[in-house]
Amino acid sequence: MSSDLDPYVFTTDTLPSDPRFLPPLANGLLGWRVFNSVLHMGGVYNGEGGHCHRADVPCPVAVKAEMEDAVQHIYSLNTNTGIFTHTLTSASATASQSLYCHRFYPNMIVMEVLLERQVTSDQPVSVNLLSSFTPQSKDIVFETGPGYKGGSYILGQTSTAEFPGGSCPSVHLIWTPVPSTLVLPPEQSQARWGFILVVANSLDSAQTSFDEALGLMATGNLRPSHEKAWKELWLQSKVEVSGSHDLNKALIGCMFYLLSAFPSIHDDSRSFGGVSPGGLSNGGDGQDYWGHVFWDQDIWMYPGIALFYPKLARAVLEYRVGTVDGAKDNAQKQGFKGLKFPWESAVSGREVCPEDIYGQQEIHINGDVTLAFQHYLYLTEDLSMFKEGRGSEVVYGVAEYWVSRVNWNPDDQMYHLLGVMPPDEYYYNVNNSVYTNAAAKLSLQFAVELANLLQDAAPKEWQEVAEHIKIPFDQESQYHPEFDGYTKGHPVKQADTVLLGYPLGLPMPPEVRRNDLTIYEQVTDPNGPAMTWGMFAIGWLELGEAEKAQLLLEKCFKNIQGPFQVWSESSDGSGAVNFLTGMGGFLQAVLFGYTGFRVQKDCLAFSPLLPNDIQELCLRGMNYLGSKMDWLLRKEEVCIILREQSHSDDTFDLQVVLKESGMKIPLTPGKPVTFHRQPGSICKVESATSCWPF
Numbered sequence: 001m002s003s004d005l006d007p008y009v010f011t012t013d014t015l016p017s018d019p020r021f022l023p024p025l026a027n028g029l030l031g032w033r034v035f036n037s038v039l040h041m042g043g044v045y046n047g048e049g050g051h052c053h054r055a056d057v058p059c060p061v062a063v064k065a066e067m068e069d070a071v072q073h074i075y076s077l078n079t080n081t082g083i084f085t086h087t088l089t090s091a092s093a094t095a096s097q098s099l100y101c102h103r104f105y106p107n108m109i110v111m112e113v114l115l116e117r118q119v120t121s122d123q124p125v126s127v128n129l130l131s132s133f134t135p136q137s138k139d140i141v142f143e144t145g146p147g148y149k150g151g152s153y154i155l156g157q158t159s160t161a162e163f164p165g166g167s168c169p170s171v172h173l174i175w176t177p178v179p180s181t182l183v184l185p186p187e188q189s190q191a192r193w194g195f196i197l198v199v200a201n202s203l204d205s206a207q208t209s210f211d212e213a214l215g216l217m218a219t220g221n222l223r224p225s226h227e228k229a230w231k232e233l234w235l236q237s238k239v240e241v242s243g244s245h246d247l248n249k250a251l252i253g254c255m256f257y258l259l260s261a262f263p264s265i266h267d268d269s270r271s272f273g274g275v276s277p278g279g280l281s282n283g284g285d286g287q288d289y290w291g292h293v294f295w296d297q298d299i300w301m302y303p304g305i306a307l308f309y310p311k312l313a314r315a316v317l318e319y320r321v322g323t324v325d326g327a328k329d330n331a332q333k334q335g336f337k338g339l340k341f342p343w344e345s346a347v348s349g350r351e352v353c354p355e356d357i358y359g360q361q362e363i364h365i366n367g368d369v370t371l372a373f374q375h376y377l378y379l380t381e382d383l384s385m386f387k388e389g390r391g392s393e394v395v396y397g398v399a400e401y402w403v404s405r406v407n408w409n410p411d412d413q414m415y416h417l418l419g420v421m422p423p424d425e426y427y428y429n430v431n432n433s434v435y436t437n438a439a440a441k442l443s444l445q446f447a448v449e450l451a452n453l454l455q456d457a458a459p460k461e462w463q464e465v466a467e468h469i470k471i472p473f474d475q476e477s478q479y480h481p482e483f484d485g486y487t488k489g490h491p492v493k494q495a496d497t498v499l500l501g502y503p504l505g506l507p508m509p510p511e512v513r514r515n516d517l518t519i520y521e522q523v524t525d526p527n528g529p530a531m532t533w534g535m536f537a538i539g540w541l542e543l544g545e546a547e548k549a550q551l552l553l554e555k556c557f558k559n560i561q562g563p564f565q566v567w568s569e570s571s572d573g574s575g576a577v578n579f580l581t582g583m584g585g586f587l588q589a590v591l592f593g594y595t596g597f598r599v600q601k602d603c604l605a606f607s608p609l610l611p612n613d614i615q616e617l618c619l620r621g622m623n624y625l626g627s628k629m630d631w632l633l634r635k636e637e638v639c640i641i642l643r644e645q646s647h648s649d650d651t652f653d654l655q656v657v658l659k660e661s662g663m664k665i666p667l668t669p670g671k672p673v674t675f676h677r678q679p680g681s682i683c684k685v686e687s688a689t690s691c692w693p694f
């Protein structure tokens with residue numbers, strides 16, 4: 001039985017029968033599924049090439065609380081605070097065990113136990129702590145080091161590097177020993193205990209973090225500093241709907257788990273290891289894609305986070321910049337120029353996919369990476385990412401790859417991409433995947449655009465290939481075949497061609513968009529991955545079909561495994577667990593579907609459309625050109641409050657432009673702007689004077 005009183009608190013009296021659906025706790029560096037005997041650390045992999053996987057790290061706080069008396073159990077995940085609590089209540093006492101990955105100090109995992117009497121008694125009260133911890137790992141050979149300030153200490157190193165000659169990361173653990181029993185003496189009404197685990201890549205870092213934890217505990221600020229960090233994070237984003245409790249709860253769960261996968265907004269270490277489909281809590285050997293980073297990060301998870309948190313968005317781009325050397329090596333091994341980002345990435349950027357065909361053929365990853373960089377520039381105008389941050393190196397390197405990878409076909413006077421695998425992995429070794437070719441076209445166009453902006457010389461081949469690359473189209477049926485030779489009606493695995501409209505934004509008439517959606521919806525595998533139906537929903541919302549979109553979006557609810565809103569990759573519970581990719585697609589259906597938001601070069605376009613059972617959508621903290629805005633969308637009414645203006649000079653203003661009337665409404669900090677709009681009309685938020693010298 002679960003409680004629905006507060007949509008931010010997921011509560012139950014019974015844990016899921018499948019332990020995979022226990023709630024994951026993470027903070028961008030450490031990830032742990034509660035009660036599990038292992039955790040993972042970002043950037044710590046073991047195994048070479050296709051055998052590379054997240055290294056299992058033993059977890060000393062893998063502890064379950066028990067009491068000898070008959071008790072009632074309550075398990076609660078508070079997404080406001082990022083704390084999981086197990087409460088045991090007997091006739092005489094209550095024991096509360098709280099677990100959290102510290103949001104501000106990312107090297108720490110904390111367990112706290114509170115024992116309280118329910119009735120006065122001269123007898124002691126005890127709680128047993130059953131541990132599944134052993135200081136061993138199949139990936140790391142640990143040895144015991146000298147204790148530190150009352151803490152136990154082990155250290156080790158992964159056994160195999162990601163590539164020959166690469167380094168094997170070290171792991172250091174210091175933790176407060178956990179006794180088998182805690183006792184509340186007869187003279188006390190309550191008592192608290194705190195247990196700290198620190199995981200770091202060096203002894204100095206581990207000791208520093210342990211010292212910090214001891215100091216925070218001594219001042220009573222360990223838990224408050226964690227809760228303050230989550231509060232600060234939530235103050236910068238809010239996505240809530242009125243009218244559907246289930247949808248509202250699902251959105252909160254998606255935001256919580258996605259934010260948990262990212263580092264602190266105060267983290268300047270630039271050591272972020274990317275986001276894998278199952279997050280940091282999963283990804284051991286043979287599990288949840290081994291913790292590798294796919295296009296899932298750049299296309300599915302990134303856009304919803306970028307809309308609120310430009311610093312976290314930049315962390316994704318910096319992760320890709322950090323893998324440039326590996327991407328260069330991948331391209332050279334394929335016999336091409338530029339950069340070939342790996343289909344599956346770990347730390348180095350070299351291909352670590354266990355099966356060669358994906359790494360060789362699923363080359364659309366290059367366009368996906370560039371799209372994230374383009375989205376970031378349009379959303380922030382942060383040129384430092386492309387200059388000092390080396391973003392231009394990524395964009396130009398991808399362009400060079402496309403130019404060397406295409407083949408000129410004299411018959412149709414077009415450039416072709418041969419022997420590829422589209423996002424729909426039911427097919428391989430096909431020619432001219434429409435998604436891959438469109439992604440290549442757009443990334444080449446952006447490379448030219450960026451070169452002009454930075455006053456760099458763009459090779460003429462970039463524009464030439466962009467203008468003449470083949471985009472398969474069936475004139476008779478007025479739709480986009482998935483690839484050359486695709487037979488209409490054949491099954492597809494997941495969203496592929498429908499991604500042309502969003503997120504790629506390939507121009508097409510509404511009739512073609514409708515045909516693509518209709519044709520592929522009928523043949524898409526109903527047991528395919530969870531992110532698919534969100535993209536169909538966005539497409540139907542573009543066409544004004546809100547109720548049809550809602551029916552498709554509701555298919556995603558089958559992938560949400562209660563009671564902790566943990567997603568599975570497939571609706572039957574199989575596949576990757578805590579499937580952040582599916583959450584990202586679902587979140588985008590609301591953030592970019594209901595709102596109609598499109599981040600364009602010169603504006604933020606929007607065209608809201610809500611289904612009948614949704615009364616309103618509230619977005620808080622949306623960040624555009626450095627200005628923060630709150631939005632309240634109702635059926636035919638939009639209210640925007642500009643919370644903070646990015647520029648202090650008088651030449652920069654944000655204003656709403658109503659397309660149907662051409663009216664311009666200035667946005668003034670703190671002053672709400674409310675207006676009615678015609679359904680289907682596209683409005684824009686733009687700056688009064690562009691900063692772009694195009």
